[in-house]
Amino acid sequence: MNGTTQVLIVGAGPTGLTLAVDLARRGVSFRIVERSPEHPAGSRGKGLQPRTQEVFDDLGVIGEILATGRVYPPIRAYAGDRVVWEGRMHEPREPTADVPYPMVLMQPQWRTERILRDRLAELGHRVELGTEATAFEQDADGVTVTLNGSERVRCAYLVGADGGRGSVRGQLGVTFEGETFETERMLLGDVRTADLGREYWHTWADMATQTTRVALCPLPGTDVFQFTAPLTGDEAPELSPATFQKIFDEGSGRTDVRFTDVTWMSVYRVNIRMAGRFRVGRVFLAGDAAHVHSPAGGQGLNTGVQDAYNLGWKLAAVLGGAPERLLDTYEEERLPVAADVLGISTALYGRAKRGEQGAHERGEETQQLLLGYRDGALAVGERGGERAPDARLGDGRLFDVLRGPHFTLLALGPAHAGLVEEINAVYGPAIRAHTVVRPGETGDLTDTDGGIHGHYGRGLVLIRPDGYVGYHGDAGGLEDYLVTVAAG
Ligand SMILES: Cc1cc2nc3c(=O)[nH]c(=O)nc-3n(C[C@H](O)[C@H](O)[C@H](O)COP(=O)(O)OP(=O)(O)OC[C@H]3O[C@@H](n4cnc5c(N)ncnc54)[C@H](O)[C@@H]3O)c2cc1C
Incomplete structure (x- = not known):
């Protein structure tokens, strides 16, 4: 039995890895186990939304993500080899003061995972491959997990x-409601060919129904394309390079594009399901374990990353002495967001034990920048629960100040200098407090173009470690708020 593991993470996909990186930088003792003997090779979820890029900025991997990814190329639709339409999935947008990463970025999932694993290694941790969580029991003080049927590990949280x-969800007896569309399947894979240019996402459609028959999307920094083709009928195709070539030839009507290699092959069944609870006692569900999506939304990986990012700081805070009640807010905040992302919100809200009315906005939700936790228990004040936008600050950016595992208190105007000093003395380094002043005033951070004052007005703004505003108000309510979220 291992007495020092505080958190055991089951699964080393993007969700588990994001949580592992966050816990590692917080100094929480944890293990991350993965039953597969090797790391996955498929491109799978390839779109990283703007909000995910902000999370990756905070976790210290955005440089590598930007250096190796690219924005989505234009789409070209063909009839055979004749171009019949050209367009873009996302209109190009330039970074602004408040949104530094405005474009969805393409990265094959295997590389996103590798970059997160590299960061984990930098922080002194690694994924334990070939290690399956086969059973667990929880009691009032912790969880005992069995690995590979024999090793027993004691942890505070699983x-x-x-x-x-x-299998964690099933062992908890938590429902996974929604639908599996057995007949709506897609052949997916990564194929190598030198017979098509890499500047376009090539698609061939059925002109009568305007539905895509087959598409090849060039994956950045590789010589492979992600292959997608809807499957018709009930038959399970044999997963072989010959099947991919045949379906491509039939769907495109071309004979001049030859696949020299198929590096990953899969059949994807459309599944839209959500767990009825995201927490049972000391056990949490995150990512696909809690919600599975249709591939059309391109939200699966991104929503899992956000789950992990919401949970990481709360686990660390409670392990460090913050009230246990903080952990309830994981499900309270994430379940409505996931339900909304899945588009099955109303019915599932009602069934969820602690699901409260939607703490989110609608509109550009695929970018996940407008998602927030406004109606949640941790949201106080006019901007409480909202994503804290970036802003220009002196020669740098607000995100430079937020980056790291701490809370950030922004005191707007020079009048709060005394309070800032006190917070830093009592709560530092868990909370870093700053006065933010307009140019010409005296304070430690200068709101270069007034963006921060314009957004928040006046008072105090406490930004959570996951980049959402917790408290927005005057000094009177701050102390009570801090007691609920931070170990003093
Ligand atoms: C074929 C396919 C195609 C996809 N295409 C898209 C797409 O186009 N766009 C999109 O946004 N999303 C897509 N997705 C979804 C996206 O890949 C997922 O949303 C994302 O991988 C979720 O990450 P996760 O970490 O929550 O789960 P996963 O990536 O599924 O990781 C879970 C890990 O847990 C491990 N594991 C399971 N049980 C145990 C156990 N008992 N002990 C130890 N380890 C265990 C598994 O081996 C796995 O590595 C696709 C998924 C698949 C499978």
Whole structure:
């Protein structure tokens, strides 16, 4: 039995890895176990939304993500080899003061995972491959997990980041409601060919129904394309390079594009399901283990990353002495967001034990920048629960100040200098407090173009470690708020 593991993470997909990186930088003792003997090779979820890029900025991997990814190329639709339409999935947008990463970025999932694993290694941790969580029991003081049927590990908290087919959810007796569309399947894979240019996402459609028959999307920094083709009928195709070539030839009507290699092959069944609870006692569900998506939304990986990012700081805070009640807010905040992302919100809200009315906005929700926790228990004040936008600050950016595992208190105007000093003395380094002043005033951070004052007005703004505003108000309510979220 291992007496020092505080958190055991089951599953090393993007959700488990994000949580691992966050816990590692917070100094929480944890293990991350993965039943597969090797790391996955498929491109799978390839779109990283703007909000995910902000999370990756905070976790210290955005440089590598930007250096190796690219924005989505224009789409070209063909009839055979004749171009019949050209367009873009996302209109190009330039970074602004408040949104530094405005474009969805393409990265094959295997590389996103590798970059997160590299960061984990930098922080002194690694994924334990070939290690399956086979059973667990929880009691009032912790969870005992069995690994590979024999090793027993004692931990304070267990996180099931074990994917849609994972077993943690089932062992908890938590429902996974929604639908599986057995007949709506897609052949997916990574194929190598030198016969098509890499500047376009090539698609061939059925002109009568305007539905895509087959598409090849060039994956950045590789010589492979992600292959997608809807499957018709009930038959399970044999997963072989010959099947990919045949379906491409039939769907495109071309004979001049030859695949020299197929590096990953899969059949994807459309599944839209959500767990009825995201927490049972000391066990949490995150990512695909808690919600599975249709591939059309492109939200699966991104929503899992946000789950992990919401949970990481709360686990660390409670392990460090913050009230246990803080952990309830994981499900309270994430379940409505996931339900909304899945589009099955109303019915599932009602069934969820602690699901409260939607703490989110609608509109550009695929970018996940407008998602927030406004109606949640941790949201106080006019901007409480909202994403804290970036802003220009002196020669740098507000995100430079937020980056790291701490809370950030922004005191607007020079009048709060005394309070800032006191907070830093009592709560530092868990909370870093700053006065933010307009140019010409005296304070430690200068709101270069007034963006911060324009957004928040006046008073105090406490930004949570996951980049959402917790408290927005005057000094009177701050102390009470801090007691609920931070160990003093
Ligand atoms: C074929 C396919 C195609 C996809 N295409 C898209 C797409 O186009 N766009 C999109 O946004 N998303 C797509 N997705 C979804 C996206 O890949 C997922 O949303 C994302 O991987 C979820 O990450 P996760 O970490 O929550 O779960 P996973 O990535 O599923 O990781 C879970 C991990 O847990 C491990 N595990 C399971 N049980 C145990 C156990 N008992 N002990 C130890 N380890 C365990 C598994 O081996 C796995 O590695 C696709 C998924 C698949 C499978």
